Amino acid sequence: MAHLSWKTVGFLVVFVSFIWACSTSKDTPDPGPDPNPAKPEGTDRKAMLTHLADNIILPSYANFKGKLDAMMTKSEAFAAKPDKTTLTDFRQAWVDAYTEWQKVELFDVGPAEAQTLRYFFNIYPANATGIEENIVSGTAQLDVPASYPKQGFPALDYLINGLGESDEAILVRYTTAADAAKRIAYLKRVTTQMKTVFTAVQTEWTTTYRDKFVNATGIDVNSSTSKLVNGYVLHYERYIRSGKFGIPSGAMANGTPAADKVEAFYKKDLSLTLAKTAHQAAIDFFNGKDVKTGQEGPGFKSYLNALGAKDSQSGKSLVDVINAQFEASKAKLNTLKPSLYDEVKTNNAAMVAVYTEMQKAVRMLKVDMTSAMSITITYADNDGD
Amino acid sequence: MGRYLRTYTSAAPLSVFRIAFGLMIFGSVVRFWSKGWIDDFYIKPSFFFPYYGFEFIKPLGEYTYLLFVACGLSALLVAVGWFYRTASVLLFLSFTYIELMDKSTYLNHYYFVSLVAFLLLFLPANVYFSVDAHQNRTDSYDQIPRWTIDSLRLLMGIVYVYAGLAKLNSDWLLEALPLRIWLPGRNDLPIIGFLFNYRETAFTFSWLGALYDLSIPFFLLNRFTRPFAYVAVVVFHVLTVILFPIGMFPYIMIVAALIFFSAGFHQRIIAVLSRLLRLPAALVGSGKKKVYSGRQARLLLSGLAVFFVVQLLFPFRYALYPNELFWSEEGYRFSWRVMLMEKMGHVQFKVVDEKGQQIMVNNEDHLTRLQEKMMATQPDMLVQFAHYLRDYYARQGFQKPEVYVDTYVSLNGRLGKPYIDPTVNLAQETDSFTPKKWILPFGDEIKGL
Numbered sequence: 048m049a050h051l052s053w054k055t056v057g058f059l060v061v062f063v064s065f066i067w068a069c070s071t072s073k074d075t076p077d078p079g080p081d082p083n084p085a086k087p088e089g090t091d092r093k094a095m096l097t098h099l100a101d102n103i104i105l106p107s108y109a110n111f112k113g114k115l116d117a118m119m120t121k122s123e124a125f126a127a128k129p130d131k132t133t134l135t136d137f138r139q140a141w142v143d144a145y146t147e148w149q150k151v152e153l154f155d156v157g158p159a160e161a162q163t164l165r166y167f168f169n170i171y172p173a174n175a176t177g178i179e180e181n182i183v184s185g186t187a188q189l190d191v192p193a194s195y196p197k198q199g200f201p202a203l204d205y206l207i208n209g210l211g212e213s214d215e216a217i218l219v220r221y222t223t224a225a226d227a228a229k230r231i232a233y234l235k236r237v238t239t240q241m242k243t244v245f246t247a248v249q250t251e252w253t254t255t256y257r258d259k260f261v262n263a264t265g266i267d268v269n270s271s272t273s274k275l276v277n278g279y280v281l282h283y284e285r286y287i288r289s290g291k292f293g294i295p296s297g298a299m300a301n302g303t304p305a306a307d308k309v310e311a312f313y314k315k316d317l318s319l320t321l322a323k324t325a326h327q328a329a330i331d332f333f334n335g336k337d338v339k340t341g342q343e344g345p346g347f348k349s350y351l352n353a354l355g356a357k358d359s360q361s362g363k364s365l366v367d368v369i370n371a372q373f374e375a376s377k378a379k380l381n382t383l384k385p386s387l388y389d390e391v392k393t394n395n396a397a398m399v400a401v402y403t404e405m406q407k408a409v410r411m412l413k414v415d416m417t418s419a420m421s422i423t424i425t426y427a428d429n430d431g432d
Numbered sequence: 433m434g435r436y437l438r439t440y441t442s443a444a445p446l447s448v449f450r451i452a453f454g455l456m457i458f459g460s461v462v463r464f465w466s467k468g469w470i471d472d473f474y475i476k477p478s479f480f481f482p483y484y485g486f487e488f489i490k491p492l493g494e495y496t497y498l499l500f501v502a503c504g505l506s507a508l509l510v511a512v513g514w515f516y517r518t519a520s521v522l523l524f525l526s527f528t529y530i531e532l533m534d535k536s537t538y539l540n541h542y543y544f545v546s547l548v549a550f551l552l553l554f555l556p557a558n559v560y561f562s563v564d565a566h567q568n569r570t571d572s573y574d575q576i577p578r579w580t581i582d583s584l585r586l587l588m589g590i591v592y593v594y595a596g597l598a599k600l601n602s603d604w605l606l607e608a609l610p611l612r613i614w615l616p617g618r619n620d621l622p623i624i625g626f627l628f629n630y631r632e633t634a635f636t637f638s639w640l641g642a643l644y645d646l647s648i649p650f651f652l653l654n655r656f657t658r659p660f661a662y663v664a665v666v667v668f669h670v671l672t673v674i675l676f677p678i679g680m681f682p683y684i685m686i687v688a689a690l691i692f693f694s695a696g697f698h699q700r701i702i703a704v705l706s707r708l709l710r711l712p713a714a715l716v717g718s719g720k721k722k723v724y725s726g727r728q729a730r731l732l733l734s735g736l737a738v739f740f741v742v743q744l745l746f747p748f749r750y751a752l753y754p755n756e757l758f759w760s761e762e763g764y765r766f767s768w769r770v771m772l773m774e775k776m777g778h779v780q781f782k783v784v785d786e787k788g789q790q791i792m793v794n795n796e797d798h799l800t801r802l803q804e805k806m807m808a809t810q811p812d813m814l815v816q817f818a819h820y821l822r823d824y825y826a827r828q829g830f831q832k833p834e835v836y837v838d839t840y841v842s843l844n845g846r847l848g849k850p851y852i853d854p855t856v857n858l859a860q861e862t863d864s865f866t867p868k869k870w871i872l873p874f875g876d877e878i879k880g881l
Contacts, residue, residue, distance in 0.1 A: 090616050090629050093620070264620040265620060266618075300790070302790060356845070359847075360847065360875075361847070363847075411848070413778045414776045414777060414840055414841070418613070418775075419845065420617070421610075421613050425800075425805060426677075427473070428539055428677060428678060428680075429677055429678070429679075430679075430771060431610070431770055431771035
């Protein structure tokens with residue numbers, strides 16, 4: 048036995064030190080000369096989720112509800128008495144609500160994801176032929192995928208901006224035209240649908256989902272952080288980069304520009320505002336900016352900083368790298384004129400440049416940020432990538 | 433050596449191993465099925481990533497379920513030792529077939545299971561405490577050659593030591609990567625969660641993990657350290673269950689490590705099992721010794737020798753490639769490299785043809801999330817998918833489609849960078865064991881084995 052005892056001793060030393068190490072490492076928080084030391088208190092995901100829910104998502108929903116309700120009122124006034132004044136009011140309310148929408152579309156998590164909120168609000172280009180068919184039928188299904196481009200803000204854009212060259216021509220369609228009553232009925236259906244779907248989402252958030260959200264603190268595929276990050280990245284990639292720039296500019300397919308695929312196609316001069324609003328909302332969300340106070344709180348930025356996420360080769364913090372890329376995209380956005388339709392027609396290289404710049408941000412969000420947070424994107428077993 | 437080969441020992445450890453292994457595989461199949469993964473991974477996808485040389489192995493549509501039935505049933509038959517020879521062949525073939533259907537589900541422990549199932553084809557695991565022995569389908573023996581049990585111990589030892597050797601690299605030891613990235617994700621665990629906010633924890637786990645892997649087989653071999661070592665096995669693997677979505681691997685290793693225990697220990701297990709299940713005493717205790725004929729023994733032993741030489745050498749094949757192993761993954765699989773990388777990628781394929789047609793591919797139209805994730809960081813899968821796209825778009829009317837890919841890959845916290853040469857037409861490149869010249873340089877170095 049004597050000749051084996053060193054193994055016994057060796058093993059016991061390892062085993063005991065294992066237990067000891069596990070139980071004592073809390074006493075020694077990061078004494079290293081790390082220029083970007085991890086700050087453990089910032090890695091509290093519950094605090095992050097609470098801030099994001101209470102100070103960003105819910106107030107944004109409340110703000111949007113205000114604009115949506117105002118639009119409902121104006122649309123009812125217009126439906127009751129279509130004239131130049133009510134049309135102008137309705138249009139302004141539509142612009143306000145559409146712009147506010149850009150600040151909530153990115154929360155693709157929980158009830159919004161379950162109800163596919165976005166599909167009922169902002170699938171463009173609007174299907175004008177389909178809308179006209181729906182007006183004729185009067186009873187068309189609005190809850191099926193084929194109906195998505197026939198409702199929401201893009202459909203309203205067509206209905207209040209796209210029916211004629213002049214306001215008079217548009218008003219005729221709601222007053223003296225043979226199908227005027229049916230058109231008004233469809234307008235009401237579209238706005239009612241928006242109100243119904245959004246109310247369902249907001250109600251679930253304020254009643255049951257908020258607590259569920261802040262308490263799902265893991266990073267597995269069903270956790271709030273994972274869903275939020277994945278939804279956020281998807282939104283930036285597919286609905287800001289591709290939808291607003293990649294597709295209309297033709298950067299995505301064949302290089303053939305498709306100016307008619309811009310957002311707010313009939314209003315035209317609103318498209319850049321919408322894109323800028325959506326982009327700024329994505330930046331603010333990344334930085335955890337409180338919607339009410341404008342102050343930054345716990346969010347992706349503080350979480351990444353607390354994790355000590357940085358490029359191990361250059362030593363630069365990942366947050367700075369990403370924010371610099373956001374700024375680069377913004378700079379390209381600022382060179383554009385208000386109508387992205389006109390930009391595609393006359394200045395498409397600038398559109399493609401925005402897409403290219405945003406693509407760089409997409410990669411950082413999708414790969415560097417997600418990896419640094421070790422967010423799970425599948426539920427399959429994994430023994431290390 | 434000759435004396436060692438003529439040493440005989442109780443057949444109990446091998447029989448207990450057979451039972452435990454069969455039941456674990458059966459459990460794995462039930463778990464896989466109940467999670468809906470057969471459908472998600474092997475039926476729904478429109479494309480699968482075959483292994484080099486095994487391109488003919490594909491899922492069987494709805495019949496894939498039958499494959500899992502065959503695997504589960506044969507695992508049960510192996511466990512009870514009923515028609516063992518047939519069942520073990522069926523188990524090895526069905527399990528291995530399943531694993532070869534799609535690379536994106538590759539896990540080291542599936543490979544381990546296949547190797548064990550392969551060894552069990554040749555080992556006398558059914559001569560004792562089995563239905564076959566009881567029903568005289570096979571002769572019953574109490575004693576078997578010691579090397580039959582030791583071969584399983586050796587395989588386990590290789591798994592652990594090689595997993596430990598793989599951890600001897602600068603990322604793991606000096607940076608505590610990837611544990612430093614992964615552990616904070618578990619900081620919401622009760623009681624121990626807060627520990628994972630500290631880098632010291634990641635370093636402690638990294639070093640102890642490497643030490644554990646390198647040393648545990650030796651401590652398990654020694655009868656004085658064995659009980660402590662086994663406690664360490666349980667603690668280590670249970671920790672990995674708590675911390676990582678690693679599947680059945682920890683449980684399989686915890687159970688498989690019992691093979692290191694003595695004959696007496698396993699005889700007690702069998703005695704308890706017999707009592708609990710009210711089995712006839714005749715199942716054990718024929719008092720006979722399983723002696724292989726000279727020719728049988730030579731054949732078996734030389735086969736085993738070849739098997740183990742391959743096992744020892746194969747994981748080092750990466751040294752034949754010029755690229756950084758973790759970056760290019762040339763020679764990465766089948767080498768017990770477990771939990772070594774946090775690697776993530778984003779890939780955008782572009783298909784163009786002579787007439788100037790061009791399309792940006794949405795990967796999700798063709799791949800599952802798991803497949804896309806796995807492909808994004810593994811060059812052999814990228815080229816396989818490129819070939820699929822080439823053929824797909826040729827059918828869509830593209831003339832001689834060319835496939836290019838824009839890639840961005842991050843490895844262990846390094847900022848992402850382009851992975852594949854975007855100017856190379858992957859439609860024309862082939863996957864092979866030769867170095868892939870179109871993998872862009874890593875631009876960093878991970879020192880170590």
